[in-house]
Amino acid sequence: MLEFLKSLDWSPLWISLKTGVAATILSFFLGIYAARKVMRMPGGRRSFLDGILTLPMVLPPTVAGFFLLLLFSRRRPLGIFLYDQFGIKVVQSWLGCIIAATVISFPLMYRNARAAFELIDENLLYAAQTLGMPDRLIFWKVLLPAAGPGIASGTVLTFARALGEYGATSMLAGNIPGKTATISQRIAMVIQDQDYESAGLWVGIVLLIAFLSIFLLNRIAERSGRRRGSGRLMEGRKALFPSFGKKRGGEDEEGEGQWSSR
Amino acid sequence: MELSVKAGRKFPGFSLDMEFTARSGRLGILGASGSGKSMCLRMLAGILRPDEGRICYNDRTFYDGAAGIDLRPQDRNVGYLFQNYALFPTMTVAGNIACAVRGSRAEREERVSEMLSRFRLGGLSRRYPAELSGGQQQRVALARIMAYRPELILLDEPFSALDVYLKDQMQAELTEQLADYDGMVILVSHSRDEIYRFSSELLIVENGRIEEHGGTRELFQAPGRKVTARLTGCKNFSRAERCGEHAVRALDWGIMIRTEREIPEDIRFIGYRAHDFLPVWEEGPEQEGGGCGIKNAIPVGLKNIAELPFERNYYFRPLGEGASSDVLISCFLQRERWKEFDEKGIPRFLKLAEEKILFLR
Numbered sequence: 001m002l003e004f005l006k007s008l009d010w011s012p013l014w015i016s017l018k019t020g021v022a023a024t025i026l027s028f029f030l031g032i033y034a035a036r037k038v039m040r041m042p043g044g045r046r047s048f049l050d051g052i053l054t055l056p057m058v059l060p061p062t063v064a065g066f067f068l069l070l071l072f073s074r075r076r077p078l079g080i081f082l083y084d085q086f087g088i089k090v091v092q093s094w095l096g097c098i099i100a101a102t103v104i105s106f107p108l109m110y111r112n113a114r115a116a117f118e119l120i121d122e123n124l125l126y127a128a129q130t131l132g133m134p135d136r137l138i139f140w141k142v143l144l145p146a147a148g149p150g151i152a153s154g155t156v157l158t159f160a161r162a163l164g165e166y167g168a169t170s171m172l173a174g175n176i177p178g179k180t181a182t183i184s185q186r187i188a189m190v191i192q193d194q195d196y197e198s199a200g201l202w203v204g205i206v207l208l209i210a211f212l213s214i215f216l217l218n219r220i221a222e223r224s225g226r227r228r229g230s231g232r233l234m235e236g237r238k239a240l241f242p243s244f245g246k247k248r249g250g251e252d253e254e255g256e257g258q259w260s261s262r
Numbered sequence: 263m264e265l266s267v268k269a270g271r272k273f274p275g276f277s278l279d280m281e282f283t284a285r286s287g288r289l290g291i292l293g294a295s296g297s298g299k300s301m302c303l304r305m306l307a308g309i310l311r312p313d314e315g316r317i318c319y320n321d322r323t324f325y326d327g328a329a330g331i332d333l334r335p336q337d338r339n340v341g342y343l344f345q346n347y348a349l350f351p352t353m354t355v356a357g358n359i360a361c362a363v364r365g366s367r368a369e370r371e372e373r374v375s376e377m378l379s380r381f382r383l384g385g386l387s388r389r390y391p392a393e394l395s396g397g398q399q400q401r402v403a404l405a406r407i408m409a410y411r412p413e414l415i416l417l418d419e420p421f422s423a424l425d426v427y428l429k430d431q432m433q434a435e436l437t438e439q440l441a442d443y444d445g446m447v448i449l450v451s452h453s454r455d456e457i458y459r460f461s462s463e464l465l466i467v468e469n470g471r472i473e474e475h476g477g478t479r480e481l482f483q484a485p486g487r488k489v490t491a492r493l494t495g496c497k498n499f500s501r502a503e504r505c506g507e508h509a510v511r512a513l514d515w516g517i518m519i520r521t522e523r524e525i526p527e528d529i530r531f532i533g534y535r536a537h538d539f540l541p542v543w544e545e546g547p548e549q550e551g552g553g554c555g556i557k558n559a560i561p562v563g564l565k566n567i568a569e570l571p572f573e574r575n576y577y578f579r580p581l582g583e584g585a586s587s588d589v590l591i592s593c594f595l596q597r598e599r600w601k602e603f604d605e606k607g608i609p610r611f612l613k614l615a616e617e618k619i620l621f622l623r
Contacts (some may be wrong), residue, residue, distance in 0.1 A: 011391075121348065123346060127305070129335035130307050130309070130338075131410050
């Protein structure tokens with residue numbers, strides 16, 4: 001067994017992890033940025049752009065791969081331009097892995113971030129403004145932490161998705177051992193070679209990473225829940241004091257006590 | 263101290279049109295739900311941009327549509343206490359307060375600890391907002407505002423989230439905390455008790471417009487408009503038809519009211535508070551021109567009674583000539599007078615004391 005593990009080419013694990021991390025970082029910033037931008041747009045344009053940005057999530061990855069290939073192929077304008085001007089090669093390269101994984105995982109980050117921002121009580125923003133906090137500080141200190149759990153779960157899902165990307169990656173970056181061969185691609189290959197031993201090992205590794213991601217996600221949700229008053233600690237308090245943490249009524253609550261003497 | 267506002271904004275189906283100049287340090291804005299009173303505060307704070315107009319506080323211009331001036335909320339130096347307090351959920355009590363202070367770390371820490379002790383929050387400084395009670399949350403929100411040292415403080419329905427017992431306590435506390443504050447404080451509320459207790463100058467708002475403006479005590483005592491009378495707690499209204507300098511017909515109650523006071527030309531309604539009725543059990547001598555023989559008394563029949571801990575509410579139907587059948591007259595009795603009613607039974611007339619009759623537009 002040890003012999004087998006030693007003889008194994010571990011490069012797919014590192015390539016996958018590297019790709020996953022890089023794509024997650026890219027998607028994280030792009031997704032949050034896009035979420036904030038789209039939220040502030042007027043209705044019609046917002047729906048349109050939202051559709052475009054979410055598309056990679058619903059399209060089959062091979063279709064996304066096809067479009068990426070169309071865009072970055074060295075026989076097409078953008079591909080020619082990138083290669084001639086900067087010597088950048090996207091097709092059949094690790095950069096291709098990153099771009100494919102980013103495009104496919106981006107909608108998860110974008111949608112989670114947007115949902116999280118939309119849930120924030122807008123009075124938090126206004127309170128911060130009326131307390132004289134600069135816009136940048138408001139975003140980093142108030143809005144982002146308030147959206148924290150949603151953003152964190154978006155990040156974990158994005159990472160998991162980027163790590164497992166297969167379809168678009170195989171079309172754009174190909175399956176070059178030691179260079180662009182990710183775990184998913186390696187699994188497909190070894191199964192074609194009927195090497196079920198290696199396939200089983202890689203499948204195990206993927207399972208482990210996927211499970212750890214979900215576990216992490218649950219931990220995040222639990223921790224933030226406790227702090228925000230929906231966790232177990234607060235349940236106890238609510239049982240003791242029924243009015244505690246009660247949702248505050250809006251203006252509709254007529255404040256005219258029945259005993260008022262006037 | 264002077265706040266002058268002339269600003270409006272149109273929404274689909276609602277338009278806000280505020281125009282007033284307030285000079286007192288404690289201004290109340292009283293209005294029903296959805297009357298636009300909170301929106302008015304939002305315009306003052308810079309959270310809601312008017313379509314046009316001008317907002318000036320002392321020598322500073324917050325907004326001037328014509329001159330293209332629109333100070334950001336950050337630059338107005340206005341403290342805003344939100345109805346739900348809007349504490350930052352991911353920060354501790356101390357962190358929340360520190361957000362309001364600009365300056366070096368030492369300055370911030372000093373001001374935060376000053377506020378913590380002033381608002382008796384010392385033991386709670388490391389707690390998160392969700393771990394605090396409603397009253398404590400409000401104290402933190404107020405401490406956060408005071409740490410900012412605002413020139414103008416806006417209180418948006420600050421007590422509506424608290425239960426009755428806590429409400430009273432927090433009202434006393436807020437009054438005490440703001441006692442030595444020398445800027446203007448504006449309280450928006452739909453509760454006449456809060457407004458009466460807190461403000462010395464009062465705006466009555468309805469449908470996005472200011473209906474009446476004056477001293478709080480004066481407006482409660484002698485409201486000029488029906489909205490004001492209703493918002494200050496008057497329960498009984500009748501359409502009025504002026505029949506001379508000293509006579510007016512209360513159409514919905516079916517009686518003629520004769521007064522020593524002169525009846526204003528533009529009278530449209532008569533108002534009468536539910537606590538001010540004088541019950542009458544016997545009929546007076548027959549008079550010419552009909553009527554029951556008792557001056558300014560409404561013949562009534564009992565509809566129903568609601569008993570409350572300290573008060574009994576009687577609802578009567580007016581039985582005067584031509585009285586409208588869908589009008590109820592509310593007559594509230596404090597506990598001391600229950601005995602009289604228990605002995606004598608249900609009165610047949612409710613007499614109006616002349617000085618308590620409200621002539622309204």
